[in-house]
Amino acid sequence: xxxxSNPLLQHIATSNGNDKCVECGEAFPKxxxxxxxxxxxxxxxxxxxxxxxxxxxxxxxxxxxxxHDIKLLSIGGNNRFLxxxxxxxxxxxxxxxxxxxxxxxxxxxxxxxEAEVNKLE
Numbered sequence: 372x373x374x375x376s377n378p379l380l381q382h383i384a385t386s387n388g389n390d391k392c393v394e395c396g397e398a399f400p401k402x403x404x405x406x407x408x409x410x411x412x413x414x415x416x417x418x419x420x421x422x423x424x425x426x427x428x429x430x431x432x433x434x435x436x437x438x439h440d441i442k443l444l445s446i447g448g449n450n451r452f453l454x455x456x457x458x459x460x461x462x463x464x465x466x467x468x469x470x471x472x473x474x475x476x477x478x479x480x481x482x483x484x485e486a487e488v489n490k491l492e
Contacts, residue, residue: 379441384410384431388450394418394468403429405440406481407472408447415468422469442491447484455480 383389384400392400392412402416403409405427411419419426429436436444456463459476471477 377436377441380431380436380444383441383444383448386448388453389444389448391449393449393452401431403431403440403444405429405443406485407452407477408443408481408484409449409452410444418468422472424469424473426472439488439492442488443484446487447480451484452480 389400389410391398391410392415393409394411394415397412397414400410400412400415402411402413402419404411404416404419407426410431411428416428420428429440453463455476456471461471461474461476463471
C-alpha cells in the first residue's frame with residue numbers, strides 16, 4: 372500500500388496517467404514537479420531538480436501540499452500536459468528531458484492551469 376501525505380492526493384496520483392512517470396513511464400511515481408503539475412519518479416525528480424528553469428519538486432509521501440498545489444495537480448496532471456505537448460507537436464523526448472519545459476507551450480500549460488485554479492479560489 373502506498374503512503375500519501377493527503378487522501379485527495381492519493382486519488383489524483385493513482386488516476387489514469389498520473390500512475391506512471393510523465394518522463395519514463397515508471398509505475399507509481401512518488402514525486403511531483405511544479406509549475407507543470409506532473410507526476411515523476413525519483414530518477415526523473417533528480418533530473419527536474421537540475422533544470423535551468425527552477426522547478427518545485429515535492430514528494431507525495433512526505434511533503435505537505437497546499438490546497439493550491441492539490442488543485443493544480445487535480446486540474447493538470449500527466450495526461451493533460453502530454454496532450455498539450457502532442458497537440459502542438461512538442462517532442463517529449465528530444466533533445467533532452469528538460470526541452471519540453473523550456474517551450475512556450477509548457478509556459479502556456481502552466482499559466483492555463485494556474486488561471487483555472489485561481490478561478491476556483
